[in-house]
């Protein structure tokens with residue numbers, strides 16, 4: 001897990017972005033790519049750099065499910081909410097994962113070992129329905145496969 005970044009470090013990280021709302025998304029992506037999540041301090045630094053308000057930056061963070069405001073779990077499971085995966089039974093996969101992992105969407109186990117969140121279609125729809133486990137596609141899922149996957153993750157496999 002990456003340590004929470006300080007103000008100076010964050011200022012240097014986003015110094016390349018010119019003021020303007022158009023740079024909110026790229027600046028936030030840079031912060032998250034670097035630290036794994038976006039802290040309250042990062043929101044304030046990005047707002048100051050882009051000459052906008054923390055409320056606007058926070059609104060962007062909370063609107064897009066790709067952004068996280070807490071450190072990622074050791075194993076992040078992203079459930080694809082895209083249309084091809086939904087048509088192929090993605091909602092039943094999500095329900096099975098949530099039930100087996102005992103997690104809400106965008107939740108984490110108390111020990112921070114496993115997180116479950118919403119992912120957007122990444123173009124690998126031929127393997128729908130799917131999830132990504134730490135970015136790796138686990139596709140052609142059935143409910144039985146999803147339950148097995150969740151049990152393996154809980155067992156640390």
Ligand code: FES
Pocket residue numbers: 080081082083084085086120121122123124125128130
């Ligand atoms: S809809 Fe799930 S990968 Fe495209």
